[in-house]
Amino acid sequence: MSGVGEQGPEAGARRAAGRPEPEPPGVTLSVDVPGLIAQLARSFALLLPVYALGYLGLSFSWVLLALGLLAWCRRSRGLKASRLCRALALLEDEERAVRLGVRACDLPAWVHFPDTERAEWLNKTVKHMWPFICQFIEKLFRETIEPAVRGANTHLSTFSFTKVDMGHQPLRVNGVKVYTENVDKRQIILDLQISFVGNCEIDLEIKRYFCRAGVKSIQIHGTMRVILEPLIGDMPLVGALSIFFLRKPLLEINWTGLTNLLDIPGLNGLSDTIILDIISNYLVLPNRITVPLVSEVQIAQLRFPIPKGVLRIHFIEAQDLQGKDTYLKGLVKGKSDPYGIIRVGNQIFQSKVIKENLSPKWNEVYEALVYEHPGQELEIELFDEDPDKDDFLGSLMIDLIEVEKERLLDEWFTLDEVAKGKLHLKLEWLTLMPDASNLDKVLADIRADKDQANDGLSSALLILYLDSARNLPSGRKMNSNPNPLVQMSVGHKAQESKIRYKTVEPVWEENFTFFIHNPKRQDLEIEVKDEQHQCSLGSLRVPLSQLLTSDDMTINQRFQLSNSGPNSTLKMKIALRLLHLEKQLRPPDYQHSAQVKRPSVSKEGRKIPVKSQVSALPGTGGSSTAPSTPIIGGSDKAATEENAPPAEASPPVHRDLGRSSSSLLASPSHIAAKEPTPSIASDISLPIATQELRQRLRQLENGTTLGQSPLGQIQLTIRHSSQRNKLIVVVHSCRNLIAFSEDGSDPYVRMYLLPDKRRSGRRKTHVSKKTLNPVFDQSFDFSVSLPEVQRRTLDVAVKNSGGFLSKDKGLLGKVLVALASEELSKGWTQWYDLTEDGTRPQMMT
Numbered sequence: 001m002s003g004v005g006e007q008g009p010e011a012g013a014r015r016a017a018g019r020p021e022p023e024p025p026g027v028t029l030s031v032d033v034p035g036l037i038a039q040l041a042r043s044f045a046l047l048l049p050v051y052a053l054g055y056l057g058l059s060f061s062w063v064l065l066a067l068g069l070l071a072w073c074r075r076s077r078g079l080k081a082s083r084l085c086r087a088l089a090l091l092e093d094e095e096r097a098v099r100l101g102v103r104a105c106d107l108p109a110w111v112h113f114p115d116t117e118r119a120e121w122l123n124k125t126v127k128h129m130w131p132f133i134c135q136f137i138e139k140l141f142r143e144t145i146e147p148a149v150r151g152a153n154t155h156l157s158t159f160s161f162t163k164v165d166m167g168h169q170p171l172r173v174n175g176v177k178v179y180t181e182n183v184d185k186r187q188i189i190l191d192l193q194i195s196f197v198g199n200c201e202i203d204l205e206i207k208r209y210f211c212r213a214g215v216k217s218i219q220i221h222g223t224m225r226v227i228l229e230p231l232i233g234d235m236p237l238v239g240a241l242s243i244f245f246l247r248k249p250l251l252e253i254n255w256t257g258l259t260n261l262l263d264i265p266g267l268n269g270l271s272d273t274i275i276l277d278i279i280s281n282y283l284v285l286p287n288r289i290t291v292p293l294v295s296e297v298q299i300a301q302l303r304f305p306i307p308k309g310v311l312r313i314h315f316i317e318a319q320d321l322q323g324k325d326t327y328l329k330g331l332v333k334g335k336s337d338p339y340g341i342i343r344v345g346n347q348i349f350q351s352k353v354i355k356e357n358l359s360p361k362w363n364e365v366y367e368a369l370v371y372e373h374p375g376q377e378l379e380i381e382l383f384d385e386d387p388d389k390d391d392f393l394g395s396l397m398i399d400l401i402e403v404e405k406e407r408l409l410d411e412w413f414t415l416d417e418v419a420k421g422k423l424h425l426k427l428e429w430l431t432l433m434p435d436a437s438n439l440d441k442v443l444a445d446i447r448a449d450k451d452q453a454n455d456g457l458s459s460a461l462l463i464l465y466l467d468s469a470r471n472l473p474s475g476r477k478m479n480s481n482p483n484p485l486v487q488m489s490v491g492h493k494a495q496e497s498k499i500r501y502k503t504v505e506p507v508w509e510e511n512f513t514f515f516i517h518n519p520k521r522q523d524l525e526i527e528v529k530d531e532q533h534q535c536s537l538g539s540l541r542v543p544l545s546q547l548l549t550s551d552d553m554t555i556n557q558r559f560q561l562s563n564s565g566p567n568s569t570l571k572m573k574i575a576l577r578l579l580h581l582e583k584q585l586r587p588p589d590y591q592h593s594a595q596v597k598r599p600s601v602s603k604e605g606r607k608i609p610v611k612s613q614v615s616a617l618p619g620t621g622g623s624s625t626a627p628s629t630p631i632i633g634g635s636d637k638a639a640t641e642e643n644a645p646p647a648e649a650s651p652p653v654h655r656d657l658g659r660s661s662s663s664l665l666a667s668p669s670h671i672a673a674k675e676p677t678p679s680i681a682s683d684i685s686l687p688i689a690t691q692e693l694r695q696r697l698r699q700l701e702n703g704t705t706l707g708q709s710p711l712g713q714i715q716l717t718i719r720h721s722s723q724r725n726k727l728i729v730v731v732h733s734c735r736n737l738i739a740f741s742e743d744g745s746d747p748y749v750r751m752y753l754l755p756d757k758r759r760s761g762r763r764k765t766h767v768s769k770k771t772l773n774p775v776f777d778q779s780f781d782f783s784v785s786l787p788e789v790q791r792r793t794l795d796v797a798v799k800n801s802g803g804f805l806s807k808d809k810g811l812l813g814k815v816l817v818a819l820a821s822e823e824l825s826k827g828w829t830q831w832y833d834l835t836e837d838g839t840r841p842q843m844m845t
Contacts, residue, residue, distance in 0.1 A: 187229035222249025244288035314426035432577035494755035538564025719827025
C-alpha cells in the first residue's frame, strides 16, 4: 500500500513537468493486429476504386453511380425489413395493429368479405402444433430435398442443409370461405386466406466449393383452396383431400450469405419469380397435391382432373378511353397506346398494342381453361404502353358462374376505377362433350372443315395424364442411368414434363392439356429424351382420330415406344373432349347484363363504391356485331361495329367483392413481358404484323394485279449434317420485298424451328439498311437429330427493323418450310415465295 502511495506524487510531478512516464518493467504494449489490418483493408478497398478511376482516366460519374447503387440496395433492404416488421406486428396483436391505424389494404380478408369467416380456433390449433410441423418440415428438407439436390448434379454432391429453423411465428389463416352454392353435393370446397411471415433461418452449404448461403425470412400470402371429395358413406367420410393455390401467391424472401446478392434491386424480383414458378409447377391450379384417404381406385379421377369448361374470350374493342400521353410537360394532352391484360386463374394473356387510339379495335380471340369456377373470375386490365411505366386505363372482373349460366354474352362493359371507358367483349362458355357426334358441326362453325391449317379456334380439348415409363434404355453411356423427360407436341404447340433423375423407370404423374383445331388430321407426337446427354430414348405418335372411335373418347394403356428398347413402354391416359357451345333459347325481348365484381379497394388503397354498370349492345342478341370467327384486316362487319354506338348504361348492379383487397395478396398491375400473347385467330407467331401486312398489301394493289410473289422471295439453303447432328440453314438473300416506308425497308430474317419458340431457339441475321433486295449470306444451325427434324417445321420471317423507338417495325413476309423430306441429308437451295402468314407450308421442288 505504501508503494502505491509513494508512486502517485512522483507520477504527478512527472506529468506536471511534461516528462514522459517510464514504463514499468515487464509490461508490453498490446496492439489489436487483426483489427488494424481489417481497418487498413477497408480503407484500401474504399480508396482503390478512386485511384483506379484516376489511373485509367475514367469519369468521376462512375463513383457517383456506385454510391447511388449502394444507396438503392440499402433502401430496398430497409423497405423489405419494414414490411416484415409491419406484418409481424399484425400477426402478434391484430386488434392493437388495427387500432393504431393499419391501412385498409393490410386488413385481413374477413374485414372486407361478408361470406368470409374468421378461424381463430384453427389458428390456435396450428400454433399449438407448430413445433411438430417444424419438425416435419426439417425432416422433409433433410431426407427428401437434400438427396434430390445432391443427385441432380455431380457438382452438388456435397450439398447439405446446416440449419433448418422455421421460426416461432406459425402459419396464419386470415379467413375461411365455404362454398355452398353451385358446387357438387359430393364435395366440400373451402378457400383459406393464408399468411406466413416467418423469421426463419434456413442455411445451406456446398463444402466442395466453400459456398454458404441461406434465407433469414420468408413472407408468403395467397388463397389456398382445399377440396374434400368424394364424400362417402363410410369412414373416414372423405375419399381424398386436394390442395392448391387458385393463383400464384405473393412471395418475398430475404437472403443471406452468397445469395444476399439476390437482394440487389432487379435480381430480387427475378429470384422470387423463379421460386414462384417452381411453386406453380406443384401447387398452383391446375397443379394440385392430392392426399388419398381411401383406396387408389376411388380417387383415380382426382389425379386426372377434367376442366369444368373452356372460356372463349373475344377481345373486340374499347371506346372512350382516357388519354394518358402528354407533351410539353403535361401542357398538351395526347392519346393512349392501349393494350389489355386478361387473366383467368393462373392463365395470363396480353393483347397487341394499338398506337395512339382512344377507341381501339383488337378483334383477338383467346381460349382459357376453367377448372374451378366458384372462386375463379375473368379479370381484365387495360394499360397505356409507355417507355417507362405503363398507365392504368381501367379494369373489369366478371363472375364466371354468370357466363356459364348464359353460355353466350356479347356486351359492352363499363370499366372500373377510371372516370370513363367501355370495353366490348364476347364470351362463350364451351362445354366438354365425350361424344364425337357433333364434331362436323363444330368444325363447320369454326371453319376448320375446309382449311388445312393446324392453328385457329379449337374444336376439341386433349387431356393427357402422363403416368410413368418402364425399361427405358440407358442412353449414350451403357452403365449410367438417364435423366428422362417427355416432350409432347400437337401441331405447333409443345409441352415438356419434369425431369426425373438417374432412373430407367421414371414416375411423373403430371397432367397436360392441348387445344385441338381439327382432331381428324392432327397427331399427338411424344418423345422421351435424356436431359443429361440430349439424346432420344424413344418416340411415339398417336393419331387423334383414334380417340374419336374409342370408348368415351379415352385411351388408358401402356404404349410401346419406337426407336427404343424392346420392352420400353410409356403409360398414359389420353382423353379427347369436344368443345360444344350450347345455345339457349331466349325470347326476342330478352336482355341480360352479366354480374361484374368490383374491387372495393383500388390499387392505391383508396375506397370506391362497390357497383357495376353494364350496358348491352343494341339489337337482339348482338350476334351481328361480333363474328364467331376472327376479324382479320377489316370487313363489312367491322365497319358496322365502328358505326354502332354503345347503348346507355343500365342501372348499377351491386355485388360483393370477389378478390382480396390486401396489397400483399394483389397481383402485379401488369405482367413484365411486353410481348403480346398470340391470338389463336391470327398468325401463329405475330398476329399484329400479319393483319397490318395484309392491309399494306391491299394498299399496294390499288386496283392492279400483283405478280405471283407480291411480297417477294427469299433464297435458303437447307440441309442436315449427320456428323454434326445439326440442321444447317443458310440465308442467302431476298428479292422484290415491299417498301415499308418512303426510304424503302430495313429487312432482317428471323427463324424458329417449330414448335420451339423460346428466345434461345431464335436465329436472326444482321439488318440491311434501305434496300428491297438484301444480301445476307449468313449460316445458322439448330442442334437436332434427323428423325426429330423431319417432324418439325422451319418458321422463317422477313421483318423490317426500323430505328430505336421507331414505329416503322413490322412483318414483310413469312414462309413455313416443312422438313419432312428424304432429301434433307443432301440439302437443297431454293427460292421461296413470302406470304402474309406463312400458313401454306412449302416443300422442296
